[in-house]
Amino acid sequence: MTRETLEQYSLVSLYSALAVLTLAMLGYVIYLARAASTAPARPATTREPVGVGARSGVASDVPASRPPADDAATLRARRAAGPARMLTWLATFLVGLSIVLRGASVHRPPLGNLHEFVAAASFVLLLAFSAWGLRRNVDWLGAFVTAPVLLMLGSATTFWYTEAAQLMPSLRSSWLVIHVSVATISVGVFTLAAMVALAYLLIDRAESRDGDSESGLGRLRRVLPPAAELERLSYGMHVIAFPLWTFTLIAGAIWARQAWASYWNWDPKEVWTFVIWVVYAAYLHARATTGISRQKATYIALAGFACIIINYSIVNMYFVGQHSYSGV
Amino acid sequence: MTGSPTIVQPTLGPVGWLRWAWRNLTSMRTALLLLLLLAVAALPGSIWPQRSINPTRTAEYIDRHPSLGPVLDRLGFFEVYATPWFSAIYLLLLISLIGCVLPRTRIHLRHLRGRPPRVPAHLDRLPAHVEREVDLAPDEALAAVRTALGRRYRVDVRDAQTLAAESGYGKESGNLLFHTALIGVIVGVAIGHVWGWKGDVILPVGQTFSNTAINYDTLSPGPRVDTVALPPFSMTLDRFDAIFEDTVTGDGQFGQPRDFTAYLRTTAKPGAKSEQQVLKVNHPVEMDGAAIFLLGNGYAADVTVKDSRGVEVYSGPTVFLPRDDNYTSPGAIKVPGALPKELGFFGNLLPTGVITAQEGPISIFPDAKDPALALGLYEGELNPGGLSGSVYTLNTTEMTQVNDTNGETLRIWIKPGETVELPGDRGSITFHSIQRWAGLSIRHDPAKDLTLWSSLLALAGLIASLLIKRRRVFARVTAVPGGSRVQLGALAKGDESGLQEHLERLAARVAP
Numbered sequence: 031m032t033r034e035t036l037e038q039y040s041l042v043s044l045y046s047a048l049a050v051l052t053l054a055m056l057g058y059v060i061y062l063a064r065a066a067s068t069a070p071a072r073p074a075t076t077r078e079p080v081g082v083g084a085r086s087g088v089a090s091d092v093p094a095s096r097p098p099a100d101d102a103a104t105l106r107a108r109r110a111a112g113p114a115r116m117l118t119w120l121a122t123f124l125v126g127l128s129i130v131l132r133g134a135s136v137h138r139p140p141l142g143n144l145h146e147f148v149a150a151a152s153f154v155l156l157l158a159f160s161a162w163g164l165r166r167n168v169d170w171l172g173a174f175v176t177a178p179v180l181l182m183l184g185s186a187t188t189f190w191y192t193e194a195a196q197l198m199p200s201l202r203s204s205w206l207v208i209h210v211s212v213a214t215i216s217v218g219v220f221t222l223a224a225m226v227a228l229a230y231l232l233i234d235r236a237e238s239r240d241g242d243s244e245s246g247l248g249r250l251r252r253v254l255p256p257a258a259e260l261e262r263l264s265y266g267m268h269v270i271a272f273p274l275w276t277f278t279l280i281a282g283a284i285w286a287r288q289a290w291a292s293y294w295n296w297d298p299k300e301v302w303t304f305v306i307w308v309v310y311a312a313y314l315h316a317r318a319t320t321g322i323s324r325q326k327a328t329y330i331a332l333a334g335f336a337c338i339i340i341n342y343s344i345v346n347m348y349f350v351g352q353h354s355y356s357g358v
Numbered sequence: 359m360t361g362s363p364t365i366v367q368p369t370l371g372p373v374g375w376l377r378w379a380w381r382n383l384t385s386m387r388t389a390l391l392l393l394l395l396l397a398v399a400a401l402p403g404s405i406w407p408q409r410s411i412n413p414t415r416t417a418e419y420i421d422r423h424p425s426l427g428p429v430l431d432r433l434g435f436f437e438v439y440a441t442p443w444f445s446a447i448y449l450l451l452l453i454s455l456i457g458c459v460l461p462r463t464r465i466h467l468r469h470l471r472g473r474p475p476r477v478p479a480h481l482d483r484l485p486a487h488v489e490r491e492v493d494l495a496p497d498e499a500l501a502a503v504r505t506a507l508g509r510r511y512r513v514d515v516r517d518a519q520t521l522a523a524e525s526g527y528g529k530e531s532g533n534l535l536f537h538t539a540l541i542g543v544i545v546g547v548a549i550g551h552v553w554g555w556k557g558d559v560i561l562p563v564g565q566t567f568s569n570t571a572i573n574y575d576t577l578s579p580g581p582r583v584d585t586v587a588l589p590p591f592s593m594t595l596d597r598f599d600a601i602f603e604d605t606v607t608g609d610g611q612f613g614q615p616r617d618f619t620a621y622l623r624t625t626a627k628p629g630a631k632s633e634q635q636v637l638k639v640n641h642p643v644e645m646d647g648a649a650i651f652l653l654g655n656g657y658a659a660d661v662t663v664k665d666s667r668g669v670e671v672y673s674g675p676t677v678f679l680p681r682d683d684n685y686t687s688p689g690a691i692k693v694p695g696a697l698p699k700e701l702g703f704f705g706n707l708l709p710t711g712v713i714t715a716q717e718g719p720i721s722i723f724p725d726a727k728d729p730a731l732a733l734g735l736y737e738g739e740l741n742p743g744g745l746s747g748s749v750y751t752l753n754t755t756e757m758t759q760v761n762d763t764n765g766e767t768l769r770i771w772i773k774p775g776e777t778v779e780l781p782g783d784r785g786s787i788t789f790h791s792i793q794r795w796a797g798l799s800i801r802h803d804p805a806k807d808l809t810l811w812s813s814l815l816a817l818a819g820l821i822a823s824l825l826i827k828r829r830r831v832f833a834r835v836t837a838v839p840g841g842s843r844v845q846l847g848a849l850a851k852g853d854e855s856g857l858q859e860h861l862e863r864l865a866a867r868v869a870p
Contacts, residue, residue, distance in 0.1 A: 195603060199618050199639035262855055269824045276820055280813045289640045291556065291651035291799040293806065294547070296411060296439055298404035305397045312393040314824075318852070319386040330394075337397075349404055 036135035037194040040128045044149065044187055047124035050117050051180050057114025058172030064107035065170075066249035111169040115160075118176065122156040125183070129153060135194045141210040142197045144346050148186040150211070152179045154218030170254045174225040185343075205285035209278060216274035217338060220310075223267035224335035227328045230260035234325060261324050265317060268331060272310050279307055298349035302341040309334035383450065384457030392451045399447055403438035406430065410437060452544055459537045466530045474514045474522040477832045481847030484832070486857040490869040493841035499868070503833045503844060506867035511831065523831045529851070532822025539819055542812030549805035555579040555588075556802075561595045562658040562675040562795040568592040569648070569800065589647030589802075590627045593635075597621040598794040600655060602724045613684060613724050620652050620796045637796075647802060654797025656680045657687055659707050659731055665696035665785040672696075675793050678707035679750055684721040685709050690752045691733075692740050696785065700740045702752045705733035705770070709792065719771070729792040733770040735760040735780065760784070827854060831864065844868055 129149055133140040140146045159175045162168050197206070234257040236247040254260065282303065287293040294300065313334060316327035370378060382388055407415040416436050420427035434441030481487055492499050497518055504513050504521060511523040557574040561567050569592060571577050571585040579585050601617040620637040626646055635643045643650040656679060663672035671693055678689030691703040710723035711730030719732035738757030747753045762768045762781050770787065772778050777788040828851035836843050846868075848861045 195614070196616050198615050202617070203640040205640075273817065273821050273824065276817050280810075280817060283813070284810065285640075287806065288642060289651075291642070291649070291653065291801045292803070293809065296403055296408060301400050301404035305400050308393050308397040308400075312390055312397070315386060315390045315393065319390060322387075322390075345404065 033135050033194065036131050040131035040135060040194070041187070043124050043128035043131060044183065047121045047128065048180065048183055048187070050124060051121040051176055051183070054114045054117035054121060055173060055176035055180060057110050057117060058169065058176055061107050061111040061114060061169055062173055062250070062253055064110060065104065065253040068104055068107060108169075111172065114172055114176075115163060115169065118156060118163075118172065119160050122153065122160050125149060125153045125156060132194060136196060138197060139207045139211070141206060141214065142201055143192045144190045144342065145186045145192045147210065147214060148182050148190060148342070150214040151217045151221070152182045152186070154215050155179055155182075155221050158218060158222055171225065171229070174229055175222065178221060178225065200289050203285060203288065205281060205288065209281040209285050212274055212281060213278040216271050216278055217342075219267055219271035219274065220335060220338055223264050223271055224332060226260055226264040226267060227331050227335075229254055230257055230264055230328060231325065231332075233257045233260055261328065264328065264331070268310065268313065272314065275303075275307055275310065279303055298345050299341070302337060302345050306334055306337045306341060309337055380457060384454050384461075386458075389451070389454050389458065392447060392454060396447050396451060399444050400438070402435050406435050406438075408436060408438065410440070448544070452541065455537055455541060459534060459541070462530070463534055466527075466534060469530075470527060474512065474524040474830065477516055477520040477522050477834060478847065481832055481834055481845045484847035484849050486848040486861045488846045488861045488865040490844045490846075490865050491838060491841055492844055492869040496835045496837050496842040499835045499842045499844050500833065502868045503835070503846070503864075506864050507831065519836065520832070520834045523833075524829070525831075526826050526828035526851075528822050529826040529828045530823070532819040532824075532826060535819030536816050536823055537819075539812045539816035543809055543816065546805040546809030546812055550580075550803040550809065552580045552582050554801070554803040554805070555583045555585070557800050558653070559798050559800070560654075560656075560677050560795050561593075561798055562677060563595050563598050563793050565675070566592060566594040567798075574800075589645065591624060591645045591648070592628070593622045593624040593650070594632075595620060595796055596623055598655065598796050600725065600794065604723070604725070615724065618652060618655055620798075622650070624650075637798075648800050649802075651799040651801065652796060653799045656795055656797070657685060657707050657709055657726065657729075658793045658795050659689075659691075660790040660793055661691060661731075662788045662790065663691065663693045663696065663701065663703075663785065664787075665693070665701070666783055667697060668785070669697075671785075675795075677749075677795055682721075683724065685724045686721040689750050691787075692749070692752070694740050699737040700757075701780075701784065702736040702738075702740055702754075702757060703733045703770075703787065704736065704752045705731065707731055707792070713771070726792050726794075729774055731770070731772045731789050733772070733787075735768050735770065735784075737784070827856075828852075829854075829857070829860070831861070 129140050129146075132146060132149070136142075141150060155175065156179055159168065159171065232247060233251055233254050236245075236251040237257050239245075239248070255263075282300070283293040286295060286297075286300070309330065313327055313331040316322045316330050317324070407419050409416045420431060420436075423430075430436065434443065438444055478484065482489075492502070494502060500515070500519070500521060504515065507513055507523050511525040512527075513521055513523040515521045555578065557571075557577040559567055559574050567573055569588050569590060571579075571588060577585065598621070599617070599619040600615065603612055603614040603616055618639055622635045622637050622643060623632045624635050624643065624645060625632045637643045637650060637652050639652050642652075656677070658675040658677045660675045661672070662670055665671045672691065672695065676689065676691050678687035680687045685708075687707040687709075688705070689707060693701040693703075706719055706721075708719060708721040708730045709726040710721050710728050711719060711732065712722055713719050713732070719730070736752055736754055736757040736759050738754075740753070740757070741747070742753065742756040745753075760768045760781065768781060770778050772787065772789045774789055774791050777786050779786050829848060830850075831846060831848045833847075834845045836845075844865070846861055846865055848857055850857050
């Protein structure tokens with residue numbers, strides 16, 4: 031097959047993924063809506079005191095996401111989540127296929143421009159979420175994952191689309207695969223972590239308004255795990271993503287030394303990569319500092335995620351620097 | 359009210375104040391604040407052009423913003439990473455880092471040498487707690503607990519009934535390694551800044567460069583670099599190959615560079631044997647004491663100029679600097695030796711030249727497919743006041759533009775191998791050939807290995823500190839009829855979700 035045909039197939043695959051993922055998102059939203067309106071309200075959890083010794087933490091180890099009652103209504107909710115799960119797997123496969131075809135089209139790792147990067151990050155995010163779903167029930171997170179991925183892939187195919195082609199000389203290095211693929215994985219995990227963090231803040235607000243179980247937030251509380259568990263989950267993901275980001279930073283510096291003579295040039299993209307690293311480092315510090323609430327720490331993590339979004343949208347498109355190869 | 363006793367506040371002496379400042383500076387909250395400040399302070403450098411990276415763009419920006427530009431300049435927004443405010447933040451952070459690492463290392467060493475803490479009286483009050491009855495004698499049961507804990511735990515048998523165990527010292531070790539290695543990174547960067555140097559030079563094909571300060575187009579030495587004693591290597595550029603995209607026709611890809619290769623002949627020092635080296639983007643050539651990087655390329659015009667007497671007054675490759683992706687390259691050919699007046703050509707070297715209605719002469723492809731020189735001519739004084747300006751532009755204040763025989767502005771369009779007679783018997787210009795040049799960056803960073811290894815150690819320490827779990831397990835065995843009761847209790851540093859399961863597994867190994 032020719033380069034153009036393969037590129038076309040890759041794009042078709044990506045568009046199909048968008049369609050499938052839209053359906054999956056609908057399924058997850060329906061699941062949330064149904065489960066929230068039918069599941070019995072969870073008994074009000076007592077707000078745990080801060081001290082380590084008092085934190086029993088036992089009950090929340092078991093995924094509390096599944097409401098106990100298995101009545102017909104709950105079953106109806108599950109009926110929406112099942113197909114959504116399958117569709118998400120299908121979309122994951124389609125995005126992966128699109129990436130492989132793209133790579134075959136250009137005979138190189140498809141990580142050379144913003145379009146390819148975002149497709150890869152979406153794949154990581156979808157795969158992580160789907161694989162996680164095999165081990166425990168994370169249907170409640172479905173809407174939080176499919177929506178941002180749709181947004182990412184939509185942008186990748188419209189604003190950031192770049193025709194498949196060879197790389198400019200500065201990108202021809204094995205460090206491209208090392209540096210960019212780890213950055214991709216890291217961004218995927220950070221996105222997942224940010225979504226869980228967002229869910230944490232929502233549920234935390236719902237829990238602080240205990241007794242109000244009929245508002246939207248109160249209903250959501252019936253479906254999502256308790257705030258403390260969400261917070262721990264989010265932290266756990268950040269703890270995975272942060273070393274990956276650190277590695278991205280170091281690998282980027284090693285590559286920069288080879289390509290640009292100096293391992294650090296204060297290029298806009300480098301500045302933002304550094305800023306993101308510092309903000310997430312601040313999050314980890316804040317979380318380890320007694321006297322700083324988990325909510326405040328989570329806000330810092332979300333600020334870090336905002337920096338990631340800026341890094342891949344505004345910085346790529348508008349700031350002049352040595353990373354200006356988005357191809358757009 | 360009267361008679362109320364005045365409140366006497368405790369006063370702090372100078373030492374007290376110092377201690378107070380140190381405590382505050384090295385506190386976690388301050389570190390957090392400084393981190394966030396550092397993030398915010400780094401941002402302007404990505405928004406505004408930086409003088410150290412792109413002086414031309416910086417100057418243009420200040421020109422285009424006459425009111426805002428100078429204000430930002432005074433505040434250091436064009437040299438963010440060298441400003442006092444940025445330095446202040448990272449120096450405070452460095453002090454805070456040291457102030458945090460030192461006492462923690464002391465405490466950690468004490469922990470490593472000391473015994474795990476005493477067994478609490480009420481194990482059932484710990485975050486995780488398990489009780490089992492086994493049909494073993496108490497001392498056997500305790501031995502079983504000890505075996506179950508395995509090698510990961512450091513076990514301290516207190517007496518016949520109790521033991522304390524601790525694991526995960528690697529968490530704190532990793533944390534300390536991370537922070538210490540960060541200090542190493544900062545020191546490495548500082549050494550590289552002070553004792554490192556970097557120079558740029560444009561080298562046309564066929565020319566030789568000797569590594570002395572005078573030969574550089576720009577040289578930025580660190581404050582402690584002796585520019586007289588640069589390593590004495592030299593190199594000749596034998597050939598330069600460039601490949602551009604000419605098959606994919608889509609937007610933003612056609613004409614994109616694909617591969618650049620410079621073939622160098624290097625000599626380590628005068629008199630030494632020369633070596634053939636291939637220099638590519640991403641593949642620097644390492645010399646003794648510096649590395650050579652390929653950062654740019656462009657075209658030079660090999661021209662000869664004869665003056666009114668027919669004397670060859672100028673000959674050789676003249677470097678033009680590319681302005682756009684198709685290498686439309688403006689430049690100047692200065693002929694101070696011409697008589698009766700000094701001559702100055704200005705214009706564009708075009709690797710694939712066309713003349714368009716809107717833009718005049720431009721290049722439409724970066725490769726040298728159909729080269730041309732589009733020039734105009736000035737005569738008069740090239741360097742008024744003895745100041746030699748940029749070699750790429752003409753200073754026309756003391757010069758007048760030359761017209762052609764029809765009285766219109768002279769425009770020269772010349773292709774390789776052609777000669778153009780200048781009007782009014784001023785002589786001639788011959789364009790022999792177009793040549794490529796390589797933009798080389800030569801850099802020496804004495805501490806790059808220190809920085810690299812420190813950052814890798816930091817990464818290793820970070821992973822250890824985030825993934826290793828620090829746990830304490832306590833056991834108490836009491837005799838009951840028919841065996842003994844084993845009580846296990848555990849606590850973790852930070853809240854930890856898997857603690858209870860961990861303890862259950864442990865208990866299962868003691869009492870299957």
